[in-house]
Amino acid sequence: MNNKIVRLALVLFLICAVTAGILGVVNALTYERIDFITHQKEYEAYATVLPSESGYEEVEFDKTAFPTVDSINKSNDGNGYVVTSTFSGAQGSITMACGVSTDLLCTGISIIEHSETSGLGAVAASSSAAGEAFRAQFIGQDGSIALSKAGGSIDALAGATITSTAVTNATANSIACVAALG
Secondary structure: OHHHHHHHHHHHHHHHHHHHHHHHHHHHHHHHHHHHHHHHHHHHHHHHHOOOOOOEEEEOOOOOOOOOEEEEEEEOOOOEEEEEEEEEOOOOEEEEEEEEEOOOOEEEEEEEEOOOOOOOHHHHHOOOHHHHHHHHOOOOOOOOOOEHHHOOOEOOOOOOHHHHHHHHHHHHHHHHHHHHOO
């Protein structure tokens, strides 16, 4: 009986060790490509929300005051900032880039990653007419941005109030974070 348990434990250990080794090798082989694709998506999002001919430079900010903000990058052209933040949506985390002009107006938003429900919250990031229209509402908004049901001018996506609220709040937070830079 004891030999059987030891043998089963040894077989299970070997299976786990081989599987972990294979996963480690695959991770090592794909790490650079995944990192490149992630940076490319970020760069495309930056170019969408605040085009800059001469690139961007990361700036320091108060991470404790703005815990959902991942980074702030100043345009080397001097026309504003790109704030990248990760926050909770309806189904999980949303990572978004928000352009903020020097006069503290939103120049655009781009959702980089999300896990929102297809056809509902995912529309906020889609290239569909509804997605484009939703994101276009943010251009020119200031720090008092809010959904129309809360007295603002942003119309929520049909069936995706939580996602719409999260994106709107993240945009207001991005503007506030840039304002706190001074």
